Amino acid sequence: MGEKDVAEKTLEAYNDVFADIVNGLLFKGGRQVISEEELVDAQPFSMYKADGRGRSQERDVAKFWQKGRIRLSFLGLENQTSPDADMPLRVMGYDGAAYRAQLADDGHEELYPVVTLVLYFGTEHRWICPRTLKGRLKDIPPELAPFVNDYKAHIFELAWLEDKDVEAFKGDFHDVVEFLRCQRKHILYQGTDRQIRHVHEVLELLRVISADERIRDVEIDILESCGEKGGTTMYNMITAMIDKGQERGIAIGQERGIAIGQERGIAIGQDKTRRATARRMLELGKFSIKEIADISGLSEDEVKNLSL
Numbered sequence: 436m437g438e439k440d441v442a443e444k445t446l447e448a449y450n451d452v453f454a455d456i457v458n459g460l461l462f463k464g465g466r467q468v469i470s471e472e473e474l475v476d477a478q479p480f481s482m483y484k485a486d487g488r489g490r491s492q493e494r495d496v497a498k499f500w501q502k503g504r505i506r507l508s509f510l511g512l513e514n515q516t517s518p519d520a521d522m523p524l525r526v527m528g529y530d531g532a533a534y535r536a537q538l539a540d541d542g543h544e545e546l547y548p549v550v551t552l553v554l555y556f557g558t559e560h561r562w563i564c565p566r567t568l569k570g571r572l573k574d575i576p577p578e579l580a581p582f583v584n585d586y587k588a589h590i591f592e593l594a595w596l597e598d599k600d601v602e603a604f605k606g607d608f609h610d611v612v613e614f615l616r617c618q619r620k621h622i623l624y625q626g627t628d629r630q631i632r633h634v635h636e637v638l639e640l641l642r643v644i645s646a647d648e649r650i651r652d653v654e655i656d657i658l659e660s661c662g663e664k665g666g667t668t669m670y671n672m673i674t675a676m677i678d679k680g681q682e683r684g685i686a687i688g689q690e691r692g693i694a695i696g697q698e699r700g701i702a703i704g705q706d707k708t709r710r711a712t713a714r715r716m717l718e719l720g721k722f723s724i725k726e727i728a729d730i731s732g733l734s735e736d737e738v739k740n741l742s743l
Contacts, residue, residue: 442640455606465603511551518564553590558619594619626669
């Protein structure tokens with residue numbers, strides 16, 4: 436499992452972030468239909484049989500939405516960094532396994548709905564792959580087409596969400612989506628004044644998305660500055676990263692300046708040595724201009740100028 440997968444799952448596993456994602460994407464204006472207190476972790480693993488052997492499949496993040504003992508729904512999140520033509524089949528497999536598990540659960544007589552959301556984190560290209568099972572199938576015989584059931588993958592291209600859709604997120608995920616949109620547009624993300632609740636997890640996700648190691652450099656300082664407050668703003672974090680980059684630039688500049696100075700000092704010393712050698716040979720009067728140039732490392736014109 437890659438760093439990006441881990442960072443995405445770690446942040447989304449928090450109930451408040453999970454609820455914010457579902458409310459923000461499914462309900463108009465981010466209406467708070469699901470609260471974090473109503474979410475319970477679900478088993479992300481399910482089994483299926485292939486080639487005569489039992490195999491497992493794992494969702495990225497899965498939770499039950501329930502009120503008291505009444506289970507209202509099974510909710511799953513799937514993360515994608517690049518388009519996947521088989522996504523409709525994968526979602527169908529996950530959802531089918533979740534419904535099959537309900538049939539095997541003697542404690543629940545009533546079936547509850549299963550909803551899967553696919554979060555596309557890509558910033559370079561739109562999702563161009565099929566979003567439905569029928570879109571994935573090729574050359575369906577016209578006679579069979581009416582009898583082939585379709586299945587849709589609900590794919591959300593986060594970096595292409597409109598302003599009004601981004602404002603539907605009320606928590607940490609708002610800044611993640613804003614960051615992705617800036618990545619897509621190749622512009623500097625300046626942050627917002629919203630409080631970040633899960634500072635470490637947000638920083639880790641932004642670090643692996645952007646490959647900007649300044650984030651890791653300032654993370655300890657940022658976490659220490661949060662203290663008991665438990666959060667800071669993305670604007671403050673971005674400012675700290677920029678400042679750190681400037682400090683690093685100054686340090687590198689100083690190091691380069693010292694190195695260049697040392698190189699120049701060595702070069703000057705070597706030149707003085709060559710000229711002193713040439714002058715001594717000239718004083719002895721036993722060597723030709725060419726011989727002095729060969730031995731000292733100076734050019735013949737330089738040796739001639741010393742003799743003037």
